[in-house]
Amino acid sequence: xxxxxxxxxxxxxxxxxxxxxxxxxxxxxxxxxxxxxxxxxxxxxxxxxxxxxxxxxxxxxxxxxxxxxxxxxxxxxxxxxxxxxxxxxxxxxxxxxxxxxxxxxxxxxxxxxxxxxxxxxxxxxxxxxxxxxxx
Amino acid sequence: xxxxxxxxxxxxxxxxxxxxxxxxxxxxxxxxxxxxxxxxxxxxxxxxxxxxxxxxxxxxxxxxxxxxxxxxxxxxxxxxxxxxxxxxxxxxxxxxxxxxxxxxxxxxxxxxxxxxxxxxxxxxxxxxxxxxxxx
Amino acid sequence: xxxxxxxxxxxxxxxxxxxxxxxxxxxxxxxxxxxxxxxxxxxxxxxxxxxxxxxxxxxxxxxxxxxxxxxxxxxxxxxxxxxxxxxxxxxxxxxxxxxxxxxxxxxxxxxxxxxxxxxxxxxxxxxxxxxxxxx
Amino acid sequence: xxxxxxxxxxxxxxxxxxxxxxxxxxxxxxxxxxxxxxxxxxxxxxxxxxxxxxxxxxxxxxxxxxxxxxxxxxxxxxxxxxxxxxxxxxxxxxxxxxxxxxxxxxxxxxxxxxxxxxxxxxxxxxxxxxxxxxx
Amino acid sequence: xxxxxxxxxxxxxxxxxxxxxxxxxxxxxxxxxxxxxxxxxxxxxxxxxxxxxxxxxxxxxxxxxxxxxxxxxxxxxxxxxxxxxxxxxxxxxxxxxxxxxxxxxxxxxxxxxxxxxxxxxxxxxxxxxxxxxxx
Amino acid sequence: xxxxxxxxxxxxxxxxxxxxxxxxxxxxxxxxxxxxxxxxxxxxxxxxxxxxxxxxxxxxxxxxxxxxxxxxxxxxxxxxxxxxxxxxxxxxxxxxxxxxxxxxxxxxxxxxxxxxxxxxxxxxxxxxxxxxxxx
Numbered sequence: 001x002x003x004x005x006x007x008x009x010x011x012x013x014x015x016x017x018x019x020x021x022x023x024x025x026x027x028x029x030x031x032x033x034x035x036x037x038x039x040x041x042x043x044x045x046x047x048x049x050x051x052x053x054x055x056x057x058x059x060x061x062x063x064x065x066x067x068x069x070x071x072x073x074x075x076x077x078x079x080x081x082x083x084x085x086x087x088x089x090x091x092x093x094x095x096x097x098x099x100x101x102x103x104x105x106x107x108x109x110x111x112x113x114x115x116x117x118x119x120x121x122x123x124x125x126x127x128x129x130x131x132x133x134x135x
Numbered sequence: 136x137x138x139x140x141x142x143x144x145x146x147x148x149x150x151x152x153x154x155x156x157x158x159x160x161x162x163x164x165x166x167x168x169x170x171x172x173x174x175x176x177x178x179x180x181x182x183x184x185x186x187x188x189x190x191x192x193x194x195x196x197x198x199x200x201x202x203x204x205x206x207x208x209x210x211x212x213x214x215x216x217x218x219x220x221x222x223x224x225x226x227x228x229x230x231x232x233x234x235x236x237x238x239x240x241x242x243x244x245x246x247x248x249x250x251x252x253x254x255x256x257x258x259x260x261x262x263x264x265x266x267x268x269x270x
Numbered sequence: 271x272x273x274x275x276x277x278x279x280x281x282x283x284x285x286x287x288x289x290x291x292x293x294x295x296x297x298x299x300x301x302x303x304x305x306x307x308x309x310x311x312x313x314x315x316x317x318x319x320x321x322x323x324x325x326x327x328x329x330x331x332x333x334x335x336x337x338x339x340x341x342x343x344x345x346x347x348x349x350x351x352x353x354x355x356x357x358x359x360x361x362x363x364x365x366x367x368x369x370x371x372x373x374x375x376x377x378x379x380x381x382x383x384x385x386x387x388x389x390x391x392x393x394x395x396x397x398x399x400x401x402x403x404x405x
Numbered sequence: 406x407x408x409x410x411x412x413x414x415x416x417x418x419x420x421x422x423x424x425x426x427x428x429x430x431x432x433x434x435x436x437x438x439x440x441x442x443x444x445x446x447x448x449x450x451x452x453x454x455x456x457x458x459x460x461x462x463x464x465x466x467x468x469x470x471x472x473x474x475x476x477x478x479x480x481x482x483x484x485x486x487x488x489x490x491x492x493x494x495x496x497x498x499x500x501x502x503x504x505x506x507x508x509x510x511x512x513x514x515x516x517x518x519x520x521x522x523x524x525x526x527x528x529x530x531x532x533x534x535x536x537x538x539x540x
Numbered sequence: 541x542x543x544x545x546x547x548x549x550x551x552x553x554x555x556x557x558x559x560x561x562x563x564x565x566x567x568x569x570x571x572x573x574x575x576x577x578x579x580x581x582x583x584x585x586x587x588x589x590x591x592x593x594x595x596x597x598x599x600x601x602x603x604x605x606x607x608x609x610x611x612x613x614x615x616x617x618x619x620x621x622x623x624x625x626x627x628x629x630x631x632x633x634x635x636x637x638x639x640x641x642x643x644x645x646x647x648x649x650x651x652x653x654x655x656x657x658x659x660x661x662x663x664x665x666x667x668x669x670x671x672x673x674x675x
Numbered sequence: 676x677x678x679x680x681x682x683x684x685x686x687x688x689x690x691x692x693x694x695x696x697x698x699x700x701x702x703x704x705x706x707x708x709x710x711x712x713x714x715x716x717x718x719x720x721x722x723x724x725x726x727x728x729x730x731x732x733x734x735x736x737x738x739x740x741x742x743x744x745x746x747x748x749x750x751x752x753x754x755x756x757x758x759x760x761x762x763x764x765x766x767x768x769x770x771x772x773x774x775x776x777x778x779x780x781x782x783x784x785x786x787x788x789x790x791x792x793x794x795x796x797x798x799x800x801x802x803x804x805x806x807x808x809x810x
Contacts, residue, residue: 002260003631003809004644033266037252040259044645050732051252051652054725058244064237069204070245073211077249077659079393080215082487082622085256086249087395088267091408102199104409105449108393109193110205112386112456114212114221117172117186119385119482121220123349123378124175125137125357131168132223134678138361138539139374179375185462186382189455212389214663217352217757222665226678239679240719243663247726250659251652254752258619258648260627269408272530273674273766274779303536307522310529314780320594321522321787327590328514334507339474340515346478347519347794350485352757355526356519358537372469379463380475384482384491387442387456391490394445395407401438402493404543484798487622492800496543509544510584513798517591520794521787524617528754528783530762542800573806577792580799591792598784604777609744610785616748617789620755625796626789628807642739649733650745654752654761657712657726661760664715665677671708672763 006039017045021052028060035089068097072107079111141174152180156187163195170224203232207242214246276309287315291322298330305359338367342377349381411444422450426457433465440494473502477512484516546579557585561592568600575629608637612647619651681714692720696727703735710764743772747782754786 012018012034022034022042041048059070071094078086094104147153147169157169157177176183194205206229213221229239282288282304292304292312311318329340341364348356364374417423417439427439427447446453464475476499483491499509552558552574562574562582581588599610611634618626634644687693687709697709697717716723734745746769753761769779 001262001803001808003627004259005809006261035264035266036261037256037259040261041255043641044649046732047255047645047649047652050729051255054248054729055252057721057725058241058248063241064235065207065241065245069207070241072200072204072208073242073245074249075393076208076211077215077246078253079389080212081250081253081257082392083253083256084392084395085261085263086253087393087408088263092267100199101448105452106193106198106200106205107208108390109449109452110200110208111212111393112390112452113189113193114209115216115389116382116386117190118213118216118218118221119349120176120182120186120378120382121172121218122216122352122354123345123357123381124139124172125354126141126171126175126220127136128220128223128676129170131170132227133676134680136533136538138357140539178371179379181462182375182379182382185459189459192451192455210663214659217662219662219665222663222678236718240722243660244719244722246663247656247660247722251656254619254655255648255652257622257624258615258627258651260624263406268406269410271532271668271673273762274529275674276531305534305536306531307526307529310531311525313776314784316597317525317780317784317787320597321525324518324590324594325522327586328511328518333511334505335477335511335515339477340511342470342474343477343481343512343515344519346481347485347516348523350482351520351523351527353523353526355531355533356523358533362537370469376463376468376470376475377478380470380478381482383459383463384479385486387460388483388486388488388491390446390452390456391442391488392486394409394442396441396445396490397406397411398490398493398541399440401440402497403541404545480798484794487797489797489800492543492798506583510587513795514584514587516798517587517791517795521791524754524790525783525787527757527759528750528762528786530759541802544799546801575804575806576801577796577799580801581795587795591795594788595792598781598788603781604775605747605781605785609747610781612740612744613747613751613782613785614789616751617755617786618793620752621790621793621797623793623796625801625803626793628803632807640739646733646738646740646745647748650740650748651752653729653733654749655756657730658753658756658758658761660716660722660726661712661758662756664679664712666681666711666715666760667676668760668763669710671710672767 002036002040004040004043006036007042008039009034012039012042015042015045018042018048021045021048024056025052028056037085037089068094068099071097071099072103075107076111076114080115137171137175139175139178141171142177143174144169147174147177150177150180153177153183156180156183159191160187163191172220172224203229203234206232206234207238210242211246211249215250272306272310274310274313276306277312278309279304282309282312285312285315288312288318291315291318294326295322298326307355307359338364338369341367341369342373345377346381346384350385407441407445409445409448411441412447413444414439417444417447420447420450423447423453426450426453429461430457433461442490442494473499473504476502476504477508480512481516481519485520542576542580544580544583546576547582548579549574552579552582555582555585558582558588561585561588564596565592568596577625577629608634608639611637611639612643615647616651616654620655677711677715679715679718681711682717683714684709687714687717690717690720693717693723696720696723699731700727703731712760712764743769743774746772746774747778750782751786751789755790
């Protein structure tokens with residue numbers, strides 16, 4: 001169903017630029033599994049390298065937000081953007097990073113609540129309170 | 136600029152159903168400040184009561200996600216939905232709950248990264264990996 | 271703030287294709303007022319004529335949905351799409367066509383409810399029930 | 406394909422909080438059918454109860470907008486939000502409440518027209534007319 | 541899976557208003573193929589005629605943007621709106637009009653980049669520079 | 676109105692990582708002007724550097740799509756995402772790269788047409804034709 005073919009391991013191995021990224025994904029995640037997103041993106045090796053480098057810097061490297069919180073935020077954005085694949089992949093990632101069922105339910109409740117008040121605020125065209133303006 | 140008037144404290148005080156909610160917002164937040172969203176919604180007291188009750192249950196009551204994480208998720212959804220008011224109000228709330236500048240920047244980077252990969256996945260129409268399917 | 275100038279009545283009068291559409295808008299609405307949308311679109315007379323013809327066929331001509339219901343639907347879509355101008359203009363139109371405050375509040379509650387369940391369904395990736403499939 | 410399992414009738418019957426909601430849905434709709442949305446949401450009984458209570462108040466209880474109009478608005482929001490499940494379920498609900506084919510076509514035309522002018526207005530960044538501002 | 545049936549060639553042939561549009565689509569595209577969008581829309585002959593006339597004027601007739609550029613823009617909008625069908629159909633159309641794999645990859649990179657900076661700008665609520673204001 | 680302060684030239688000059696990016700933006704664009712987006716993002720020098728590097732690779736470096744076409748695509752995505760700032764900045768950029776008024780109008784017509792058919796297709800839930808599937 002993709003608008004491009006998904007790159008096989010054989011084809012990836014034959015392209016050094018792609019192989020280097022696939023190797024780093026596998027080493028970083030300590031898993032042989034390369035999910036379909038990277039196989040679809042691999043036909044543009046520069047985009048593959050750039051996207052993986054950014055994702056690694058933002059989602060994997062040390063930072064002020066913990067790995068699970070990062071995945072919850074990712075699921076929230078993906079839901080609001082209606083990206084079915086992304087919801088599936090980051091829900092799986094969040095579970096792998098320890099998201100409990102109760103946390104999953106809480107996340108969903110927040111996403112639903114935000115969507116509701118976003119819509120109400122937009123329909124009401126509420127002006128921003130002066131107290132919320134940055135100095 | 137709102138599509139309804141913002142309800143004043145005087146008008147709210149004259150409507151017991153509205154006054155009860157405004158009082159509970161003030162008591163819960165330990166502050167006299169009632170932001171414009173509630174003043175716009177107050178013309179429908181049932182909606183005001185229902186929305187506040189849900190928000191209190193999801194964003195204030197004890198739960199498996201901590202208060203700051205909840206605000207980060209709220210900002211993420213509000214950004215993806217393009218709700219300017221909500222971004223302002225929940226960014227202020229997140230700061231009040233201890234969001235550091237570094238955490239704010241990290242949040243923004245995740246939101247931007249998710250938006251980018253959401254768009255790439257959608258344009259590529261990547262099929263969901265079997266590994267991401269729930270049993 | 272627009273990305274094009276708003277066309278004045280003088281400039282419109284000097285362009286027969288634009289003048290014809292402005293005249294028909296005025297005659298159809300029985301009002302001299304031409305709102306900013308048409309003044310922005312008028313620099314492309316073919317788009318102006320095409321858009322007005324479609325809007326007239328869908329929103330003004332006789333049809334199975336009454337004029338107020340049409341405006342409520344328009345507000346709902348405009349809210350979900352975050353179009354501030356459209357929310358303002360169609361809320362004004364709905365009021366002109368008789369929308370009561372109570373109907374306005376009900377509309378907002380439905381929009382908020384739909385936004386919430388849309389988000390929950392999307393985050394949950396709920397499969398469509400067989401009963402909802404068309405024969 | 407859901408990110409959670411769909412709760413069976415047996416599992417629901419074993420949880421009094423869920424069973425109470427499922428019973429009320431069945432009684433309110435006068436039908437044994439519980440659609441997948443509620444089965445996915447049921448793992449969080451508080452969210453299930455809260456969401457159903459709101460939906461019942463907004464979509465079922467007496468109010469200033471008639472039941473069919475409410476469904477048309479729901480479809481409009483669900484379409485703009487790209488929620489495939491919601492479009493299917495509320496199109497089925499609208500038909501059950503008497504939506505004719507002609508009304509369905511009219512609804513679709515309005516949704517498409519609104520989406521088009523929303524996009525044009527946004528690309529043109531048209532400023533709101535003073536006449537549309539609320540006093 | 542559609543919310544309406546897809547109209548067959550036999551049914552279309554029996555309705556002169558539909559048949560006229562289907563004939564013009566075939567003649568314009570020099571192909572017998574009528575894709576599912578038109579078969580779904582055909583139950584509302586006025587909408588079918590209006591939509592095809594607009595599409596032909598904008599996407600087929602001579603104009604200042606070349607046919608391939610038009611398709612790239614269409615894919616970009618369809619991706620941001622999350623319309624899976626539209627992404628598939630216009631990606632196919634772009635390839636038929638000469639889009640190379642390299643151009644496809646470049647398009648995807650731009651779409652992803654724009655989605656990312658759109659989200660960052662929105663979360664940051666960056667004010668418009670005076671230099672970008674028209675006149 | 677931003678959720679962060681806009682960084683001044685003085686503050687930027689005092690931070691070597693920021694100064695290096697601002698210098699490269701100025702050199703690349705052959706202009707002293709640094710627009711507000713970069714001044715808002717500059718508080719996170721790593722995000723600033725990463726975002727500018729990607730933007731330069733995708734929007735400035737040689738590639739299969741010409742500079743004006745890239746801007747048209749950027750405007751299209753920004754419109755569908757409702758990013759007012761981005762629409763203003765990329766409309767200005769497109770004009771600077773030679774977009775004529777006629778091309779601007781054509782772009783707007785395509786964006787509006789796509790938004791309309793996206794909405795119709797989504798409301799109709801049209802299944803993807805086999806002919807549009809990638810082998």
